[in-house]
Amino acid sequence: MSADSVQSKVALAILNALEIAEKTGLINCQIPEQIILDRPKNRDHGDYATSIALTLAKAANLQPRVIAEVIIKTLNENNLLVPAGISKVEIAGPGFINITLESASQGSVVIEILTAGKKYGQGQSLAGKKINLEFVSANPTGPIHLGHTRWAAVGDSLGRVLSAAGAQVSREFYINDRGNQMDLFGQSLRAAALGIDRPENGYHGEYIADLANAITKKNPEFTKLDEESGMVAFREAGYKLQLDLQREVLENFGTHFDTWFSERSLYENNFFNHTLDKLKSNGHVYEEEGAVWLRTTDFGDDKDRVMIKSDGSFAYFASDSAYYISKRERGFNLCIYMLGADHHGYVGRIKAIAACAGDDPEKDIEALIGQMVKIIEGGQELKLSKRAGTIITLEELVEKVGIDAARYTLIRYPTDTPMVMDVDLLKKNTNDNPVYYVQYAHARICAVLRNAKDLGIDYGLKFYSPELLVHERERELIGLLAEYPRIVAAAAFARQPHRVARYIEDLAAQYHRFYNDCRVLPLGEEKPTKLNSARACLSMATAQVISNGLDLLGVNAPERM
RNA sequence: GCGCCUGUAGCUCAGUCGGAUAGAGCAACUGCCUUCUAAGCAGUAGGUCGCAGGUUCGAUUCCUGCCAGGCGCGCCA
Incomplete structure (x- = not known):
């Protein structure tokens, strides 16, 4: 919420009234730092409402309605209403204060929107946060499947939302490019190329054969290598091809990563030993039964975790630990992990790593858990993918x-x-499909504005007369437009981009209602009036907010449908 | 057994710093286009917010217990 927005003026006026009342001894209690304004569900309750009087009742030892009366009286006596753009204040129910705005003041949000353009809705609530946002992180041994796809969409959108709230966000894809799975991948590719049986616990999708073909076409000599070096050759070539494919598929999907972080790189330049030293120096590393352990039970994990196995190889957990430390040493003060539900057991472990590294896990780490996605077609759940052999792909x-x-x-x-x-x-x-519903509203507005232009109607800031927008539909629409910055901030705070989607659905519905009841363009031979211009401006502002919202979701805002 | 998530209208789901009469879409029924995109709008009907307690001016929201469903608990990755 920008400092000069209508809401903040109203909130400030009430806060001022409270401070004055406190100074003059009418109220005796701690005054909160901020006044929270709600948008009442019921239109009869005005444009904004606050429950501040109910909240303060106990501390002030007064009836809520008495406090509300004091606030309203103070607002009146100190001439705080007019500068804040308030036309009416009322007490309701147990002590709510309902506020109705002056049309001109309320309508000023349109000016704010048209001035800010694409930037309307952005804020600074997360300024100073340097966030590492890790998501998808699919193994480079196969296609991106449906579970990853949920994260590809949500993670990307969350990145956009966090940025809009002022955070500095780096999107990261962690590549699990070492370990058994990679070797099995190499063995499966080699087997496919040679036409021999693939390992039982290896990879069986059709894409394996495609990759193997592509590899042998380019490097026919790979098929002549012995089992071990052949596995390595196929593994490396397949890795590169599959990773490029993943990257391409994700980019096409509109999901961009700033960093593709290789697990292998954790073991280069002595980095792993460096992280191990760091954990040792904090006293949480020990050796037992020939293995090296991290004592994660010091921090609430159910059992300690092996980093270096007794055969000297690194467990996956070694990488997890080093990776976390890498993130921190690269300067991120918040690491967000987006995990599938089948990995939620990691959360305790990852937080324990942070604690072992001397960080505060509650502050530096957040894990978001994504539940399963099912897909049905023709009433049947789709389970098989031709390409991946298992699950549907992106x-x-x-x-x-x-x-x-x-x-x-x-x-x-x-x-x-x-x-x-x-x-x-x-x-x-149809409108059972929310994406079209929202996009349609945007396209509809664009059509109206095209027509307005053809009719020679002047619209834009210079021709905007906010005081003319007094129709109930107009006021509702404007009120909702003013909410957008709060929605973005709340979505960022809660790490829930879906709130933006739900908001623009509301906004689209509100526009459709306005459109139905309030003619934007002149009819027939009528002369364009200032009201036509004002409504065109309101439409333009609505299109801007829908477009900004869709942009946070990475979805197009079409001008025609 | 322990841990995480879920339970809201016939269906799919919103509702999360505790607020006024719990919302939307679909499905059912009824209206609205000789002028802006009907991919739209208005209306009717539909609810013990899983169950039982507790916290308080107030609980779908917070706490406890129970019931039901999903998932996870490797020197795998």
């Missing part, structure tokens, strides 16, 4: 429903809820 989903519908649907729900995607519904261009 590409298959996009082929079915398109990028916008896929992203929007995945982002629209909180991630801690398991979700079901209905392909048939997402293919429909």
Whole structure:
């Protein structure tokens, strides 16, 4: 919320009134730093409401309604209402204070929006946070599947939302490019190339054969290598190809990563030993049964974790530890891990690593858990993917429903809820499909504005008369537009981009209602009036906010549909 | 057994610093286009917010217990 927004003026006026009342002895208690304004659900309760009188009742030892009366009296006597753009203040119910704004004042948000443009909604609530946002992190041994896709959409959107709240965000993809799985991958590729049986616990999707073909085409000599060096040759070539594919698929999906972080790099330049020393110096490392352990039980983990196995090789946990330390040493003061539900057992471990490193896990680490995604088509759950051999891939989903519908649907729900995607519904261009509903509102506004231009109607800031927008629909729409910055800040704070989606759905609905009841353009031979211009400005502002919101989701705002 | 998540309308789900009469879409029924995109709008109907306690002016929201469902508990990655 910008300092000069309508809301903040109102909040400030009430705060001033409270301070005055406290000084003059009308109220005797600690005055809060901020006044929280709600938007009442019921229109009869005004444009804003605050429950401050109820909250203070106990501390002040007064009836809530008495406090409300004091606030209102003080507002009146000190002429605080007019400068704040308030036309009416009322007490309601047990002590709520309901506030109605002057039309001109309320309408000024349109000016704010048109002036700020793409920047409207951005704030500084997370300024100073340097966030490492890690998501997807699929193994480079196969395609991006549906579970990853949820994160590809939500993680990307969260990155945008956090940035909009003023944080400095780096999106990171962790590549698990060492360990058994990689070797199995190499063995599977080699087996496919040679036409021999693949390892039982290896990879069996059709894409393995495709990759193997591509490799042998380029490097036919690989097939002549012995088992070990052949495995390595295929592994490395397959790794590169598969990683490039993942990158390409994600970029096409609109999800960009700033850093692709290789697990192998943790073992270069002595970095792992450096991190081990660091953990040792904090006293949480010990040796037992020939293995090197991190005593994570010091910090609430259920059992200690092995970093170096008794055979001298590194356990996966070694990488986890080093990776965390790398993040911290690269200057991030908040590491967000976006994990699948099947990995939620990691949370305790990761936090224990932070604690062992001397950090505060509650402050420096956050884990977001994404529940499972199911996909149904024709009433049947889709389980098999031709390509991956197991689960539906990102590409298959996009082929079915398109990028916008896929992203929007995945982002629209909180991630801690398991979700079901209905392909048939997402293919429909009706309003059961929220992405079209929102996009349609945007396209509709663009059409109106095109027509306005053709009719020679002047719109834009110079022709905007906020005091003319007094219709109930106009006031509701304007009120909702003013909410947007708070929604973005709240979404960032809660790490919940779905709030932005839900908000623009509301906004689209509100615009449609306005459109239905308030004619924007002159009818027939009527002469354009200032009201036409004002409504065109309001429409323009709405389109801007829808577009800004969709942008935070990584979804297009089409001008025509 | 322990840990995490979920339980809101017939269906899919919003509602999270505790607020006024619990919301939306779909499905059912009824209206609104000879002028802005009907991919839209208005209305009717639909609820013991899993169950039982507790905290307080007030609980779908916070705490405890229970019931039901999903997932996880390797010197795998």
